[in-house]
Amino acid sequence: MTTTQSVTTTPDTPAPSAVVPPSRRERLLSLVQNQGAIAVLVLVVVISSIVSPGFASGANITSILVGNAYPALLALGMTFVIISGGIDLSVGSVFALGGVLAAYGASHGGLLLALVLPIGVAALIGLAQGLMVARAGMAPFIVTLAGMLGARGLLQAISHEGQSTYVVPGGSLFNQFGQGTWAPIITVAVLFVLGGILLARTRFGHNVFAVGGNENAATLMGVAVRRTKVWVYVLSAVLAGVAGMLNASRLGSGVTDIGVGYELTAIAVTVIGGTLLSGGAGSVLGTVAGVLLLAVIQNLIGQYISQYGSSASAAVNGAFLAVVVLLQTYLSRARRIT
Numbered sequence: 001m002t003t004t005q006s007v008t009t010t011p012d013t014p015a016p017s018a019v020v021p022p023s024r025r026e027r028l029l030s031l032v033q034n035q036g037a038i039a040v041l042v043l044v045v046v047i048s049s050i051v052s053p054g055f056a057s058g059a060n061i062t063s064i065l066v067g068n069a070y071p072a073l074l075a076l077g078m079t080f081v082i083i084s085g086g087i088d089l090s091v092g093s094v095f096a097l098g099g100v101l102a103a104y105g106a107s108h109g110g111l112l113l114a115l116v117l118p119i120g121v122a123a124l125i126g127l128a129q130g131l132m133v134a135r136a137g138m139a140p141f142i143v144t145l146a147g148m149l150g151a152r153g154l155l156q157a158i159s160h161e162g163q164s165t166y167v168v169p170g171g172s173l174f175n176q177f178g179q180g181t182w183a184p185i186i187t188v189a190v191l192f193v194l195g196g197i198l199l200a201r202t203r204f205g206h207n208v209f210a211v212g213g214n215e216n217a218a219t220l221m222g223v224a225v226r227r228t229k230v231w232v233y234v235l236s237a238v239l240a241g242v243a244g245m246l247n248a249s250r251l252g253s254g255v256t257d258i259g260v261g262y263e264l265t266a267i268a269v270t271v272i273g274g275t276l277l278s279g280g281a282g283s284v285l286g287t288v289a290g291v292l293l294l295a296v297i298q299n300l301i302g303q304y305i306s307q308y309g310s311s312a313s314a315a316v317n318g319a320f321l322a323v324v325v326l327l328q329t330y331l332s333r334a335r336r337i338t
Helices: 024-051 058-067 069-083 091-108 111-134 140-158 182-201 203-213 215-220 225-251 262-272 284-304 310-337
Strands: none
Touching: 024 284, 058 069, 058 182, 058 284, 069 091, 069 182, 069 203, 069 225, 069 262, 069 284, 091 111, 091 140, 091 225, 091 262, 111 140, 111 225, 182 203, 182 225, 182 284, 203 215, 203 225, 215 225, 262 284, 262 310
């Protein structure tokens, strides 16, 4: 004879916790953080167009877009790195190195070497940095600072301390990649669209957010934390190398003293676009808005403040970035409290 036991639930059994929807204040803070740069950009463009008639001219708009196209790729890679909770100080040096390697490859081996050499070397630099951060547990600031110095040193060695400038042959197919007005704009736009899809619509992008939001929780969720960290640094370095390569095609040579301070600009526009330095939040669209907003402000500074000297321009740039960082800090703390 078999007996059956009935299992009953008691009133003391805890019920599953309901998901609490975000409050109106949380939604507002998130909206300001994610879309604030876009709103400010639209406002600044409208006011500038009214106050300064020459600002909205086709020539000026084209100059802004083309002049900031390739350096913007550094900010695209930086977006992934910062969202993952890291930082990359090497992108400016990798950008310059990529240009020199591309020009060297074009003058010594043709199109294929001009494409493979800068991308391959940049990928190796990013891989080395990613492994030191993810596997060895070293601080990203120190690792990428060493990468910045190492890439700049390699550039100096290749160019014989800056004495040799490699020129892209005029008849080379590589020389046509960055020429014209629309080629840089379209190329960068396509890469940003692909970057946006990668960040928002793929498992890798979701892993990047998870790692930057809470690394321990991401590990418990089964996210490959180390692999994700390695790949964000490889992606950042490759984009910097590609940007330098395309810039060399446009300039027709590998400029050795370019890229100084580009890493700080990339960090600045990424933060302006709403990506938190603490990681876990950000978007490619916000970075686009940050790039354009800083470019517009620098354009206005060049028109109205440059007459007072470079120190005045630097002071305005620094003050603007300080205000943005303070605002981001406030939003981050406010969202945690809420």
